Amino acid sequence: xxxxxxxxxxxxxxxxxxxxxxxxxxxxxxxxxxxxxxxxxxxxxxxxxxxxxxxxxxxxxxxxxxxxxxxxxxxxxxxxxxxxxxxxxxxxxxxxxxxxxxxxxxxxxxxxxxxxxxxxxxxxxxxxxxxxxxxxxxxxxxxxxxxxxxxxxxxxxxxxxxxxxxxxxxxxxxxxxxxxxxxxxxxxxxxxxxxxxxxxxxxxxxxxxxxxxxxxxxxxxxxxxxxxxxxxxxxxxxxxxxxxxxxxxxxxxxxxxxxxxxxxxxxxxxxxxxxxxxxxxxxxxxxxxxxxxxxxxxxxxxxxxxxxxxxxxxxxxxxxxxxxxxxxxxxxxxxxxxxxxxxxxxxxxxxxxxxxxxxxxxxxxxxxxxxxxxxxxxxxxxxxxxxxxxxxxxxxx
Numbered sequence: 524x525x526x527x528x529x530x531x532x533x534x535x536x537x538x539x540x541x542x543x544x545x546x547x548x549x550x551x552x553x554x555x556x557x558x559x560x561x562x563x564x565x566x567x568x569x570x571x572x573x574x575x576x577x578x579x580x581x582x583x584x585x586x587x588x589x590x591x592x593x594x595x596x597x598x599x600x601x602x603x604x605x606x607x608x609x610x611x612x613x614x615x616x617x618x619x620x621x622x623x624x625x626x627x628x629x630x631x632x633x634x635x636x637x638x639x640x641x642x643x644x645x646x647x648x649x650x651x652x653x654x655x656x657x658x659x660x661x662x663x664x665x666x667x668x669x670x671x672x673x674x675x676x677x678x679x680x681x682x683x684x685x686x687x688x689x690x691x692x693x694x695x696x697x698x699x700x701x702x703x704x705x706x707x708x709x710x711x712x713x714x715x716x717x718x719x720x721x722x723x724x725x726x727x728x729x730x731x732x733x734x735x736x737x738x739x740x741x742x743x744x745x746x747x748x749x750x751x752x753x754x755x756x757x758x759x760x761x762x763x764x765x766x767x768x769x770x771x772x773x774x775x776x777x778x779x780x781x782x783x784x785x786x787x788x789x790x791x792x793x794x795x796x797x798x799x800x801x802x803x804x805x806x807x808x809x810x811x812x813x814x815x816x817x818x819x820x821x822x823x824x825x826x827x828x829x830x831x832x833x834x835x836x837x838x839x840x841x842x843x844x845x846x847x848x849x850x851x852x853x854x855x856x857x858x859x860x861x862x863x864x865x866x867x868x869x870x871x872x873x874x875x876x877x878x879x880x881x882x883x884x885x886x887x888x889x890x891x892x893x894x895x896x897x898x899x900x901x902x903x904x905x906x907x908x909x910x911x912x913x914x915x916x917x918x919x920x
Contacts, residue, residue, distance in 0.1 A: 544631035545581045551627060552577025555620065577624060584625075585632040597625035611693045670894055677702055677887035684884060702888040712885065715873035722784070722869060723852040726791035730848040733792070734799025735841050739833075741800075742807045753800070760797035767794070768861035775862050782864035790858050795848025802847065806840025839907040846900045854893065 553574035560569015584593040598621040605617020630636055640649060680699035681687050689697025706712045737756055741749050759767055771790050772781065780786035810833070818828040834841075856871035863872070870889065877883040 539631060539634055541582065541585075544585065544628065545578050547631055548581035548624070548628055549574040549578035551624070555624075580624070581628045581632070584628055590629050590633075594622070594625035594629065597621035597628075609691060612691050615693075673887055674891050674894070677884075677891040679884060679887070682884050684882070684887070702885045703892075705883075705885045706888050706892075709885070712870075712873060712889070715868050715870045718867055719853055719870040722787050722791060722867065723849050725788045726795055726852040727845050727849040729788065729792035730795030730799050730852075731841060731845040734796040734844055734848070735803050735837075737796070738800045738803035738807060739829075742804060742810075756800055757797040759794050764794075764855075764857040768858040771858060772861040781862060782867070784867055787859055787863045787867045787869075790862050791852035791855060792848075794855060794858065795851050798847035798851060799841070799844030802844035803837060803840045806837045810836060839910050843904045843907050846904050850897060850900055853896075 553570045556569040556571070556573015556576070557566045558569070559573070560566045563569070580597070584597075587593060598618050601617035601619070601621025601624075602614045603617070605613035605615070605620070607613075609616070636653065637644075637649065640652065644652070675690070676684065676686065678698045678700065679687065679690060680697055680701070687697050691697075740746060741753055741756075746752070771786075771793075775781040775786050775790075780789070814832050814836075815828050818832045819825075823831070853869075854871055856869070856875050859867065859869050859872055860875070863869070868876075870893075874886050874889055877886045
């Protein structure tokens with residue numbers, strides 16, 4: 524029993540040295556101070572001040588032995604300092620920073636960072652364990668920050684692409700829904716939305732139909748040149764879009780599909796087929812083929828076997844591929860610029876025009892709506908993936 528407790532909570536008998544938690548806290552403080560100082564055109568001063576202040580706080584707070592009071596004090600101190608620097612927004616950021624550093628100091632000082640690690644790890648292994656997670660977190664923040672910036676800007680009361688003083692101070696007059704109102708009332712934006720809603724579903728249905736059949740056919744071991752055929756079918760995903768768009772333009776111009784609704788649908792279907800093939804092929808990897816043989820032995824024809832036995836099991840993969848194909852078609856702009864005309868102007872095309880010809884903040888509102896739709900679709904894909912794993916017995920119910 525004692526051994527079990529020690530493995531679960533190794534921090535109970537492990538206490539880092541003062542130099543360790545003070546030094547690591549100072550390092551985090553230096554990075555934070557450099558970011559704050561950079562906003563004030565004094566990054567070096569911010570770096571030095573941040574390291575010194577956080578090192579002193581780490582030493583003093585741990586020496587006091589009052590963790591709860593110390594952590595609340597950090598939150599209050601951060602909020603007060605932030606308020607004097609940038610009003611209400613600064614107070615919120617300061618409180619969050621105070622919470623983080625209060626948690627970090629005692630997390631390090633009490634040895635809690637080893638609580639969920641096996642006790643025999645060396646210091647170097649523990650360092651790499653958390654360094655790897657910090658690197659992954661930094662990459663995630665780098666990728667997600669542009670999205671997080673666009674969302675609040677879409678509520679800007681002014682026709683600017685930057686935060687106004689009123690927005691930074693969280694004043695109600697700095698925010699407005701006028702850009703969303705412009706999107707839903709402007710005839711150009713509504714026409715573009717209508718075209719996207721006409722093109723994307725049609726392209727998705729074609730991509731799902733052809734992609735599913737191709738994946739099922741290529742999953743058969745008797746098909747010759749399977750690898751070559753697979754490479755050709757997924758090439759639209761690999762080849763740069765500008766090359767695919769140029770090729771489609773010259774091909775469509777010779778067969779009379781240039782600038783037509785059908786041409787855009789076929790082009791987007793070609794771009795969506797690789798996503799369907801990959802997701803359905805991945806679903807078919809765990810498919811038990813003895814089920815189809817059993818259905819055939821019981822007298823079911825191939826069509827009946829497909830719709831009653833095979834399709835229900837691979838349906839999550841089919842729907843996932845369809846969602847990816849829909850997102851690809853709905854967000855695509857390069858190909859439609861080449862093969863479409865003014866009559867097929869889609870939502871991304873209208874956004875491109877808004878950036879190139881007239882700087883319209885309505886783009887921010889549209890981008891926020893597209894991000895919200897993408898998040899919902901990706902969440903649906905994840906739920907379907909988990910359902911598929913449960914159906915194939917790869918994860919507990």
